[in-house]
């Protein structure tokens with residue numbers, strides 16, 4: 001779902017007012033979904049976007065700030081990373097932030113938090129990892145096997161995506177969004193398209209909207225199934241690792257049947273979808289869905305019924321609901337602590353109208369709970385796809401003729417498989433893209449992983465990491 | 478235990494017959510583009526203008542650089558005469574960078590097997606270290622998939638290993654971001670010689686969509702010598718496997 005605001009009609013608040021309004025909204029249960037600045041004279045024009053998930057509403061507030069901005073992180077921890085980003089990108093200085101370490105400049109940073117004392121040792125891993133994994137650096141402070149503190153340094157993947165989006169045509173913007181995070185291509189592309197369509201005044205409806213929901217659910221199935229397999233692999237339960245590794249590819253192949261690319265590249269375009277589903281294809285997809293559903297069920301039931309799996313999953317990598325709320329953690333990680341939030345329900349796109357989906361939750365916030373949430377979501381996705389797959393025409397409006405409203409802000413939410421993806425697009429007085437802010441759920445959740453590792457065995461890190469399975473490129477942009 | 482064994486039987490044998498059996502690609506799969514000079518209208522340029530990565534040049538006849546191509550079909554749609562058509566051919570890799578530049582009438586890219594000396598060393602056991610240097614995780618995902626039971630890379634004697642010291646070569650993905658350049662150089666230096674480098678995906682070959690991005694180095698080629706190029710965004714697992722097997726030639 002997306003929202004549009006006129007930039008001219010947004011009242012510019014005084015910095016103090018802006019801060020107290022923001023803190024009050026977050027205190028009242030709001031979620032800070034984007035907080036960024038645009039250069040303005042020798043200062044910055046700050047924009048804060050707060051979502052009220054329960055009401056399905058969004059508020060944008062704006063302030064002009066010069067020089068120093070007193071940090072709100074001490075009273076509103078959700079802002080910590082946004083403020084570090086604001087500080088790093090240079091337009092203003094944040095004062096009083098507890099720890100202004102870089103967000104995307106790992107090479108400029110070596111000041112890791114250190115625990116000192118007898119028998120304390122430090123373990124550094126990455127940026128290149130012992131597998132086919134994106135780069136990131138993990139620094140553990142350990143006492144024996146026990147992790148006292150984990151610090152994560154990211155930014156290795158930083159390609160400058162947000163800067164590339166400035167001035168891009170709608171078609172190019174979608175092309176760039178496809179590459180924000182390869183495993184979340186569909187969600188990021190739908191998010192940018194919905195923002196652009198909101199700006200053009202023509203939301204996508206009908207077949208194209210359903211097609212997009214299908215792309216998102218296939219992406220969810222592939223990744224969730226792959227994750228169950230990867231979790232099994234990390235505890236050495238190889239049968240399920242093998243089954244799910246194969247099944248993950250089978251879902252990608254279903255996506256490729258529709259659009260020719262396993263990651264859905266080229267399927268979703270601004271204004272609609274480039275590929276439809278005809279009767280023969282719909283039948284083939286339903287047929288495959290049924291077979292894969294049976295096999296995933298077999299694999300998942302074996303996983304959850306095996307006592308040794310239970311004992312390795314339970315109680316590991318725990319995070320509390322309270323910490324999740326404070327950090328703004330979202331998606332699977334938050335639902336695993338009982339936070340029943342899902343953008344498909346709170347901010348439903350037209351393709352999900354009357355979907356009958358429910359937020360899949362669990363309560364203990366550990367590896368097991370995150371696995372359970374995935375399995376529940378897999379089952380719901382099967383149900384959704386069974387109902388949605390049918391003959392669907394491609395098309396929609398022509399991206400090249402899309403006129404974006406000038407001086408506007410669009411905010412869109414799409415529930416990707418990790419959690420809600422948020423895109424904010426600002427246009428200038430001529431209706432060109434002036435600024436974009438992309439917030440992947442990983443942006444918040446890496447911190448949740450660091451918290452979940454406290455007091456754990458360092459040998460459980462791969463398992464905990466996999467249970468969150470966060471995006472490096474989606475964070476680094 | 479009984480349950481595990483029963484499920485194992487129910488899930489069946491799933492490894493593909495490749496390379497003996499030809500793969501079945503999805504009907505809409507977009508592989509090697511075909512260029513027809515006869516159809517091309519001089520001075521039209523609409524394909525070149527539509528391309529998001531500048532892969533097409535119309536100077537002195539049309540050419541299409543597979544190393545930059547995202548297989549997005551914008552050019553195919555822009556071309557009114559059908560001079561550019563995407564085929565279903567997944568065999569798109571090359572050992573020479575220049576071979577990736579397609580021209581009408583020019584032979585399609587080809588993978589030449591590694592030298593006899595290297596084949597003697599790596600022919601039956603090739604260990605690779607993977608470096609993701611700004612990849613979006615799609616290339617990485619389709620490299621990972623090669624180690625699943627579907628492709629079962631191990632049966633060809635190829636394996637991804639956990640240290641450059643154990644490796645015979647590296648596989649690079651991503652445009653090589655400014656922040657990953659040093660790590661890539663260090664990893665390369667840590668691999669004992671003789672060694673090989675394989676660039677997988679448009680980003681690693683040319684920078685892809687990020688070629689002009691401020692934070693990127695336009696692919697791996699400017700940093701280390703690349704021996705094998707696998708185009709695509711991301712390449713299909715069969716494209717990667719086909720390239721690896723031909724290069725290893727065993």
Ligand code: SF4
Pocket residue numbers: 527528529530531532533541545546547548549550551552553
């Ligand atoms: S298919 Fe390749 S060459 Fe054609 S427009 Fe897309 S990126 Fe350019």
